[in-house]
Amino acid sequence: MTMGRFKMAGLALVFSLVGCTHMRSVSTTSIPAQRDKPVEAEAYRLIFFLMNFNNDYVHSLPRDLAKQCPNGRVEGVLTKHEDIIYFPLIAQAIRVTATGYCQTGAAQ
Amino acid sequence: MRTPLSTGWFGPSVLLLAMALGQGCAILHSAQVGDIDAQIVMEGKRFEIKIAELGVDIEGMGDLAKDLGKSTKRAEETNTAADLIQMSNMGPSTGNPVFRVDYSDTLIERIKEACPSGRVSGLISVRETASYGLLSGEIVKLIGYCAEGE
Numbered sequence: 720m721t722m723g724r725f726k727m728a729g730l731a732l733v734f735s736l737v738g739c740t741h742m743r744s745v746s747t748t749s750i751p752a753q754r755d756k757p758v759e760a761e762a763y764r765l766i767f768f769l770m771n772f773n774n775d776y777v778h779s780l781p782r783d784l785a786k787q788c789p790n791g792r793v794e795g796v797l798t799k800h801e802d803i804i805y806f807p808l809i810a811q812a813i814r815v816t817a818t819g820y821c822q823t824g825a826a827q
Numbered sequence: 828m829r830t831p832l833s834t835g836w837f838g839p840s841v842l843l844l845a846m847a848l849g850q851g852c853a854i855l856h857s858a859q860v861g862d863i864d865a866q867i868v869m870e871g872k873r874f875e876i877k878i879a880e881l882g883v884d885i886e887g888m889g890d891l892a893k894d895l896g897k898s899t900k901r902a903e904e905t906n907t908a909a910d911l912i913q914m915s916n917m918g919p920s921t922g923n924p925v926f927r928v929d930y931s932d933t934l935i936e937r938i939k940e941a942c943p944s945g946r947v948s949g950l951i952s953v954r955e956t957a958s959y960g961l962l963s964g965e966i967v968k969l970i971g972y973c974a975e976g977e
Contacts, residue, residue, distance in 0.1 A: 744857035774855045774955050778970050781949030785868035793863035800858050817860045
């Protein structure tokens with residue numbers, strides 16, 4: 720393998736290994752005592768060439784959680800916002816995950 | 828004989844232009860979901876509150892001032908001014924600096940207006956930046972559900 724190809728292979732390897740996850744923010748509400756019915760919802764957007772024109776995809780999170788807990792309350796909601804870099808400048812993603820505990824009936 | 832017009836530049840130029848225009852157009856800084864009452868979220872009225880303030884990319888402005896300083900042969904003064912502005916805006920932050928720090932303080936009042944009954948649930952608060960180069964909109968957005976009536 721020539722030096723030039725070796726360098727290119729090294730560069731490709733470095734770029735492929737930099738795919739990493741960054742925690743942007745995390746928050747939680749009060750955690751209930753009863754935690755036997757966990758619920759989870761996720762909002763995810765894949766972004767190419769750093770082009771992202773809105774963040775409306777996160778708006779559905781409360782409804783997605785509510786659907787999993789009909790006639791109840793979702794408490795102890797942990798919201799986690801991460802950036803995932805698959806390939807620098809070309810492909811990255813934003814993931815917002817909300818998890819909580821469904822409280823129904825007497826458990827409330 | 829006429830040579831055909833070269834179009835090789837078109838693809839990369841359009842891509843670069845799209846990247847420049849679209850670069851971080853909407854930057855999400857944080858999203859936070861509150862406790863959820865499923866009945867209110869599924870049957871209540873959805874409301875959205877958006878508060879924005881003009882943000883300025885101080886660092887970008889400083890670089891621009893330095894470049895202008897070079898061209899007007901007043902590099903030293905503009906460098907000092909740019910450095911002073913940048914140093915006075917240090918510290919952790921989301922988005923660009925704004926001129927009013929209390930612009931989001933009216934959120935509570937706005938929620939009361941949007942939901943007079945006060946029975947609000949499924950609140951999601953979003954902090955984002957709408958970027959337009961050196962200027963930006965520093966946005967705080969709140970989406971929730973309101974149970975109407977008593």
